Amino acid sequence: xxxxxxxxxxxxxxxxxxxxxxxxxxxxxxxxxxxxxxxxxxxxxxxxxxxxxxxxxxxxxxxxxxxxxxxxxxxxxxxxxxxxxxxxxxxxxxxxxxxxxxxxxxxxxxxxxxxxxxxxxxxxxxxxxx
Amino acid sequence: xxxxxxxxxxxxxxxxxxxxxxxxxxxxxxxxxxxxxxxxxxxxxxxxxxxxxxxxxxxxxxxxxxxxxxxxxxxxxxxxxxxxxxxxxxxxxxxxxxxxxxxxxxxxxxxxxxxxxxxxxxxxxxxxxxxxxxxxxxxxxxxxxxxxxxxxxxxxxxxxxxxxxxxxxxxxxxxxxxxxxxxxxxxxxxxxxxxxxxxxxxxxxxxxxxxxxxxxxxxxxxxxxxxxxxxxxxxxxxxxxxxxxxxxxxxxxxxxxxxxxxxxxxxxxxxxxxxxxxxxxxxxxxxxxxxxxxxxxxxxxxxxxxxxxxxxxxxxxxxxxxxxxxxxxxxxxxxxxxxxxxxxxxxxxxxxxxxxxxxxxxxxxxxxxxxxxxxxxxxxxxxxxxxxxxxxxxxxxxxxxxxxxxxxxxxxxxxxxxxxxxxxxxxxxxxxxxxxxxxxxxxxxxxxxxxxxxxxxxxxxxxxxxxxxxxxxxxxxxxxxxxxxxxxxxxxxxxxxxxxxxxxx
Numbered sequence: 001x002x003x004x005x006x007x008x009x010x011x012x013x014x015x016x017x018x019x020x021x022x023x024x025x026x027x028x029x030x031x032x033x034x035x036x037x038x039x040x041x042x043x044x045x046x047x048x049x050x051x052x053x054x055x056x057x058x059x060x061x062x063x064x065x066x067x068x069x070x071x072x073x074x075x076x077x078x079x080x081x082x083x084x085x086x087x088x089x090x091x092x093x094x095x096x097x098x099x100x101x102x103x104x105x106x107x108x109x110x111x112x113x114x115x116x117x118x119x120x121x122x123x124x125x126x127x128x129x130x
Numbered sequence: 131x132x133x134x135x136x137x138x139x140x141x142x143x144x145x146x147x148x149x150x151x152x153x154x155x156x157x158x159x160x161x162x163x164x165x166x167x168x169x170x171x172x173x174x175x176x177x178x179x180x181x182x183x184x185x186x187x188x189x190x191x192x193x194x195x196x197x198x199x200x201x202x203x204x205x206x207x208x209x210x211x212x213x214x215x216x217x218x219x220x221x222x223x224x225x226x227x228x229x230x231x232x233x234x235x236x237x238x239x240x241x242x243x244x245x246x247x248x249x250x251x252x253x254x255x256x257x258x259x260x261x262x263x264x265x266x267x268x269x270x271x272x273x274x275x276x277x278x279x280x281x282x283x284x285x286x287x288x289x290x291x292x293x294x295x296x297x298x299x300x301x302x303x304x305x306x307x308x309x310x311x312x313x314x315x316x317x318x319x320x321x322x323x324x325x326x327x328x329x330x331x332x333x334x335x336x337x338x339x340x341x342x343x344x345x346x347x348x349x350x351x352x353x354x355x356x357x358x359x360x361x362x363x364x365x366x367x368x369x370x371x372x373x374x375x376x377x378x379x380x381x382x383x384x385x386x387x388x389x390x391x392x393x394x395x396x397x398x399x400x401x402x403x404x405x406x407x408x409x410x411x412x413x414x415x416x417x418x419x420x421x422x423x424x425x426x427x428x429x430x431x432x433x434x435x436x437x438x439x440x441x442x443x444x445x446x447x448x449x450x451x452x453x454x455x456x457x458x459x460x461x462x463x464x465x466x467x468x469x470x471x472x473x474x475x476x477x478x479x480x481x482x483x484x485x486x487x488x489x490x491x492x493x494x495x496x497x498x499x500x501x502x503x504x505x506x507x508x509x510x511x512x513x514x515x516x517x518x519x520x521x522x523x524x525x526x527x528x529x530x531x532x533x534x535x536x537x538x539x540x541x542x543x544x545x546x547x548x549x550x551x552x553x554x555x556x557x558x559x560x561x562x563x564x565x566x567x568x569x570x571x572x573x574x575x576x577x578x579x580x581x582x583x584x585x586x587x588x589x590x591x592x593x594x595x596x597x598x599x600x601x602x603x604x605x606x607x608x609x610x611x612x613x614x615x616x617x618x619x620x621x622x623x624x625x626x627x628x629x630x631x632x633x634x635x
Contacts, residue, residue: 020299025291032298039305046313072312075261079305082268089275090294096279097287111288112366 047072351383369475413439
């Protein structure tokens, strides 16, 4: 099973890298999502996949011999919540920036670092843009 | 005080302040005062923590009373306690500076985000669990995202897109590194990892893991060539935001590097040369970037990068004295850099612009501010007797001891170039006559604001700290050396966290 998961992680990370290198901000968000999910799968595989028995200690005993590893699931759950909120934030921010800037191509986003700005003797670039 | 309380208070206070300021979101003036009071309480908690660790004790506690390698540990040695204290000092200074509520700091969400950032930074400094550190990083990041784009201007949204994307990619790489580390060792507790990573009989794997963490923390610390998010975004933020970002965010990355390379992956000879090379390139690119700009904020932002290089030198050399240099450098740099940004904010309020070509004459209109500027500016360049001199001395001396003369040489050269940048700000903003008013000054007039007493209180107290370190360096140097000794001797840390339960391993 594990080689299949590793292949899936590789494909997801590759696609994520491709999408992140796009200049379209929407694709970048999709890339971030995929990258986050490939990281989550990595945690899952790192916890080993030996058994699918739930990690429940039966009555009267204090240890269990064979069960699924519960820790990666706790980690992934945390990571999913975090990546969900960050993605939600990113999408809202991109929506706002599209509403303000009307740009989705990152190459055209030059408001923070104007190209010809550096030694402009007459006015500072920041004020000129406003 | 019990160590549980000492360790949890610096986290609980910002989190409580976050909740309280959120509840008060309709009353921005009250919010700011609550924020200041909470920062003061945070400072008190941080002082108590430092006092408890000053004699070399390492405090540790486990949340939920789960024993150490299984539960989440919080640990405070000298380095962590010092970092928490300096965070608290910055929290108070910034809370004082923003008391007048200018530059969007009166927005209802600003104060909650501010305390969220403080909680995230403090958590990252104190956690003893590598996955937990990832969580604190994310808390810190999402607060910083909100604070950066709070004004909603075009520049901020543009900068926000780049800042958010690059930082999210890099924290994901951190998460992947944590996953691999867990897969290789089966533990996430940093003290436990210290022992278990040594047992991996695959040096290639250990090197790849350490490089993965170098990549993740290096981008957070803005080292060459991973610094692009910083100059693309920092200069768009409001002054208090900029000050707290400049003071804390990159230093969390440096701290994480010091911690992981001190504890989990001891620096090998090859790693030492790689980090040393990165340090040189970081110093040089940062200072050259600063030299090419004429906007106060951009100059100072690039100087953050170049100064990170000095801290890397200590990590690369990894001797007690070199690490002490890094520790002192972090402390000195946080105070000085935040102060420079605050002074830059005051200059803008007086003249209406950050751009050196369109401002001038501050020396005449505000001679006292000009003096206050000289203290952090000359300290940044490393002139004696200011704090930067001692910090640089502690970095350069061990590089010469180990005959890594190229590190020492670059550090000295970059110090000279830093002086050039500071002189540029001095000549243009303070010394030269104010340029004749032209058309665009009408728009700039809207940026001019009233400079309150609170601004000066914040700036003066930070300047006094710089002078105090500079004129009386002995206790600070001794402390840094003590902190570095704890970093190089891992057994004390491991013992404090895991106790005598070595049978577990």
